[in-house]
Amino acid sequence: MNKSKRYNNFATKAIHIGQEPEQVTGAVTVPLFQTSTYAQIEIGKHTGFEYARTQNPTRFAWEENIAALENGFAAYAFGSGLAAEDAVMKLLSAGDHVVCAEDMYGGTFRLFEKIFTRFGLSFSYVDMTNLEEVQKALRPNTKMVYSESPTNPMMRLTDLEAVAKIAHAHNALFVVDNTFATPYFQQPITLGADIVLHSATKYLGGHSDLISGVVITSKEEIASKLQFIQNAAGAVPGAFDCWLLLRSVKTLALRMQQHERNALGIASAIENHKNIHGIHYPGLASHPQHELAKRQMSGFGGIISIELGSYKNAQTFVNKLDVFILAESLGGVESLICHPVSMTHGSIPKEQREKLGITEGLVRLSCGIEDTEDLINDVLNALDY
Numbered sequence: 001m002n003k004s005k006r007y008n009n010f011a012t013k014a015i016h017i018g019q020e021p022e023q024v025t026g027a028v029t030v031p032l033f034q035t036s037t038y039a040q041i042e043i044g045k046h047t048g049f050e051y052a053r054t055q056n057p058t059r060f061a062w063e064e065n066i067a068a069l070e071n072g073f074a075a076y077a078f079g080s081g082l083a084a085e086d087a088v089m090k091l092l093s094a095g096d097h098v099v100c101a102e103d104m105y106g107g108t109f110r111l112f113e114k115i116f117t118r119f120g121l122s123f124s125y126v127d128m129t130n131l132e133e134v135q136k137a138l139r140p141n142t143k144m145v146y147s148e149s150p151t152n153p154m155m156r157l158t159d160l161e162a163v164a165k166i167a168h169a170h171n172a173l174f175v176v177d178n179t180f181a182t183p184y185f186q187q188p189i190t191l192g193a194d195i196v197l198h199s200a201t202k203y204l205g206g207h208s209d210l211i212s213g214v215v216i217t218s219k220e221e222i223a224s225k226l227q228f229i230q231n232a233a234g235a236v237p238g239a240f241d242c243w244l245l246l247r248s249v250k251t252l253a254l255r256m257q258q259h260e261r262n263a264l265g266i267a268s269a270i271e272n273h274k275n276i277h278g279i280h281y282p283g284l285a286s287h288p289q290h291e292l293a294k295r296q297m298s299g300f301g302g303i304i305s306i307e308l309g310s311y312k313n314a315q316t317f318v319n320k321l322d323v324f325i326l327a328e329s330l331g332g333v334e335s336l337i338c339h340p341v342s343m344t345h346g347s348i349p350k351e352q353r354e355k356l357g358i359t360e361g362l363v364r365l366s367c368g369i370e371d372t373e374d375l376i377n378d379v380l381n382a383l384d385y
Contacts, residue, residue: 010069010184011253018064019246030061032243052239054231062242063214065249066204069183070196072216074223076230077242081179081199082107083235084213088175088195090229091222094120096143099172101128101158103151103356106345108177114347125352128158129289131166138170148177149186153305153340153364154357155280157289160296164192173222179203179331184256185299189218202331203302206248206255212237255333255369259302262335262367262375267304269376275383277361278307303330304365305340311360313385314339318363320382323374330366335375338364 007013021028033056040046049055059077067075078084085108092098100112102125112123126133128147145167149158160176167174175195176188182203188196198204200212217223230236260283267281279286282293283300293300308314318326324337328344338344340358348358367375 007068013068014065014252015250017068018061019250030058030243030246032239033058034239053234053236056236056239056242058239058246059237059242062245062249065246066183066198066200066214067216069249069252070178070216071183071187071189072196072218073220074227075214075216076223076226077200077237077245078213078215078230079235079237080211081197081201081213082111084197084199084215085111085177087226087229087233087235088197088215089116089121090233091173091225092121092143095141096120097122097124097139097141098144098146099123099134099137099142100125100145101147101149101151101156102126102352103128103154103156104148105152105177106340106347108148110347128163129156131159131162134163134166138166138172142170142172144173144175146175146177148180149188150180150282150301150303152180153280153303153338153345153362155180155282155287155303155305157282157292157296159292160186160188160191160193168192180301180303181297181299182252182256182301184253185260185301186297189216191296194219194222200245201329203256203259204249204252204331205245206252206331206333207244208329208332208334210241210244212241212245256299256302258369259331259367260299262369262372263302263304263365264300265372266365266367266376266379270306270379270383273380273383275308275313275385276306277309278357280305280307302367304367306363306365307357307359308361308363314361314363316385317382320385321378322381323370323378324365324382330364332366333369335368335370335378336366338366340364 036052038049063075124137126137147158164174173194176193178196179199196216198214200214264283281304324335327336
């Protein structure tokens with residue numbers, strides 16, 4: 001039973017919803033139900049649990065928790081963020097059209113263009129910061145508008161409320177990838193989104209020790225379809241990953257506060273550095289969408305992208321870092337640095353990358369929760385070349 005009405009604030013919800021003491025023993029931590037199947041009472045009679053792909057109490061607890069944090073009707077967990085995206089696209093049928101943000105994670109582009117186009121879906125990629133472009137891209141067969149906000153890696157924002165109205169006027173679903181902001185800093189459903197998804201691998205997991213994804217919806221009819229897809233396609237996470245997510249989400253509020261504190265500190269310290277050719281962080285007043293960020297987000301997140309001018313400069317910068325670790329992914333307690341062209345966005349055509357500003361000299365910082373001064377000094381020292 002969803003008890004979200006008992007709790008008014010985020011941190012309390014994160015710790016208690018779906019995580020009530022276990023009824024048999026009183027254990028205050030949700031048990032790990034590491035099982036593939038369940039004993040049935042007799043033929044045709046069971047306890048409500050038959051097979052773990054379909055039902056798992058640990059997964060149910062995680063889904064209840066994240067649904068409440070996103071103010072959704074229901075949530076469904078998957079084995080990765082891309083598996084979550086795959087499930088959302090299976091809500092569509094051959095012949096349907098999707099309007100997408102042109103600046104998205106490379107794996108999303110690969111999934112859409114290399115797999116779903118083969119099954120009759122079509123995609124248009126537009127500057128989602130331009131409402132006129134979104135409106136013009138709509139076709140009679142457009143069934144979905146899909147965006148990230150902030151985007152990966154250029155930190156562009158979608159006006160969620162405005163785009164939701166455009167999508168709904170066309171009877172299209174509005175889907176938002178909320179991975180970068182997390183429900184702590186942004187809740188797209190409250191701004192009109194029908195579906196929110198996350199790579200739970202990132203901030204929701206927060207410790208770089210799991211791969212998972214989750215989809216949340218505000219609509220009962222969509223929930224029913226997603227539940228069917230989850231069970232029929234079977235891309236569910238294991239019980240242990242769900243248990244880890246339940247553990248991690250308890251500290252999400254605290255972690256996000258420190259992620260943001262570190263990102264804002266670093267961005268402010270390096271914004272005018274002579275070796276910085278450009279910086280992308282919505283918490284800076286110089287960001288072109290800073291006012292929108294303040295309006296629809298309660299915080300600016302922990303990701304900064306910086307332009308260093310050339311591949312050589314990027315390589316020199318990365319090699320001089322001591323605290324930041326060169327690795328794919330983001331959102332962990334440790335600070336990571338990524339070179340999108342050679343890592344996360346290699347599947348996007350070069351001309352498209354260059355149009356967006358994803359150059360050989362661009363690096364993406366995922367600011368962890370280490371001491372702020374240590375991170376600032378690490379970045380400043382690496383910029384001294």
